[in-house]
Amino acid sequence: MERETLHRYRDIIPDFDAFLQAIRSERITAVRWNPHKVSRARLIEELEECFECVEEVKWYEHAFRLGYEEKPGKTLHHILGHYYIQEESAMVAALVLNPRKHAVVLDMCAAPGGKTTQLSALMENTGTIIANDKAIPRLKSLVANVSRLACLNVSITWNDATKIQAKECFDYVLVDAPCTAEGNLQERITLMPRRMRESLSRLQRNLLAKACELVKPKGIVVYCTCTFAPEENERVVSSILERYNVKLEPLKLKVPHAKGIESFGREQYGCEMRKTARIYPHHLNSGGAYIAKLKKRG
Ligand SMILES: C[S@@+](CC[C@H](N)C(=O)[O-])C[C@H]1O[C@@H](n2cnc3c(N)ncnc32)[C@H](O)[C@@H]1O
Structure with a gap:
C-alpha cells in the first residue's frame, strides 16, 4: 500500500512551502x-x-x-x-512546565534525558525529579546523561508509565510521549503507516490520562510530542479534557509558533485547542514540536 506523505498536512500548516523547504534543509x-x-x-x-x-x-x-x-x-x-x-524546538516544553525550586516532578518518558537535565537546571538541582522510562537501552543513556551533567535532584525509575500505581503525588508531570517523530523527518517525507499512528495515539492517551491522575490538584501537566499528526496531538489532548478534571492553560511562548488546530478531516477537537502550540521546522530551523499545558482543577 502506498504510504502517505507530509502533504496530508498541506491544509493545516501555514506557509506549507516554507515548511517543506525547512524539512529538506540542514538544521x-x-x-x-x-x-x-x-x-x-x-x-x-x-x-x-x-x-x-x-x-x-x-x-x-x-x-x-x-x-x-x-x-x-x-x-x-x-x-x-x-x-x-x-534541538531548539525540544527546549521549549520544559520551559512551559517551568517547575519551581524544591518541587516534586515526574518526567514520565525521560530517556535519553534532554528534558530531564533541563528541568534539573531550571530547578537549580533542588527538589526531586523522578525520571522514568520503559526502555532499558534508552535508560542507559539517561543514567549516563544525568550523571555526566551532575543532576543531583534526579532519581531514575524503570516502569511502563501507564501502570504507575500512585495518585496525586506530583506538583508537575511532563509527558514527552513516544510518537511518530514526523518533526525529525529530513528529505524523506514519507510518513509512518497509519496503524502505527493509531496505536501510538492510544498509548499517548493512556500516558496523559495517567499523568492527570498522578498530578496533585492545582498541579501542572505538560504534554508534548515531536510530530505533526493531529491524531497524536490535539486528538489526545481533547479526549482527556472531556474525561478528566483538567483545563488547558494558555501558553506564552517566546518562540514563533502556530496555534493548535480545531479540526482535521472529519475529526473535531474544539476551539480550546488554540491554547496549545505547534512549532514547525521553519519556525526555528529546528525540529517540530507540539505542546499543551494542562492544570488540574483544585
Ligand atoms: C520522545 S522520547 C523521550 C525523550 C526525552 N524526554 C528527552 O527529552 O530526551 C519517548 C520515550 O518514551 C519511552 N516510552 C515509550 N512507552 C513508554 C511507556 N509506556 N512508559 C514509559 N516510557 C515509555 C520511550 O522509551 C522513549 O524513551
Whole structure:
C-alpha cells in the first residue's frame, strides 16, 4: 500500500512551502548550557575555542547555536557535561512546565534525558525529579546523561508509565510521549503507516490520562510530542479534557509558533485547542514540536 506523505498536512500548516523547504534543509545545531557544571561565561569561552560559529539564542539564554556543526559532541567540555546537545524546538516544553525550586516532578518518558537535565537546571538541582522510562537501552543513556551533567535532584525509575500505581503525588508531570517523530523527518517525507499512528495515539492517551491522575490538584501537566499528526496531538489532548478534571492553560511562548488546530478531516477537537502550540521546522530551523499545558482543577 502506498504510504502517505507530509502533504496530508498541506491544509493545516501555514506557509506549507516554507515548511517543506525547512524539512529538506540542514538544521542548525544547538546546545544547552549546563549550569550545574560551569558558568555561562566560561562555557561561551569553551565553545568559541572549539567551534567556528557560536551564536547566543535570543529567546533562551541557556541555548547556543553552532551553525551547521556536524560533531558538536567531539569536545572534552561535552564529555565533562558542560553542555547538552539538543534541538531548539525540544527546549521549549520544559520551559512551559517551568517547575519551581524544591518541587516534586515526574518526567514520565525521560530517556535519553534532554528534558530531564533541563528541568534539573531550571530547578537549580533542588527538589526531586523522578525520571522514568520503559526502555532499558534508552535508560542507559539517561543514567549516563544525568550523571555526566551532575543532576543531583534526579532519581531514575524503570516502569511502563501507564501502570504507575500512585495518585496525586506530583506538583508537575511532563509527558514527552513516544510518537511518530514526523518533526525529525529530513528529505524523506514519507510518513509512518497509519496503524502505527493509531496505536501510538492510544498509548499517548493512556500516558496523559495517567499523568492527570498522578498530578496533585492545582498541579501542572505538560504534554508534548515531536510530530505533526493531529491524531497524536490535539486528538489526545481533547479526549482527556472531556474525561478528566483538567483545563488547558494558555501558553506564552517566546518562540514563533502556530496555534493548535480545531479540526482535521472529519475529526473535531474544539476551539480550546488554540491554547496549545505547534512549532514547525521553519519556525526555528529546528525540529517540530507540539505542546499543551494542562492544570488540574483544585
Ligand atoms: C520522545 S522520547 C523521550 C525523550 C526525552 N524526554 C528527552 O527529552 O530526551 C519517548 C520515550 O518514551 C519511552 N516510552 C515509550 N512507552 C513508554 C511507556 N509506556 N512508559 C514509559 N516510557 C515509555 C520511550 O522509551 C522513549 O524513551
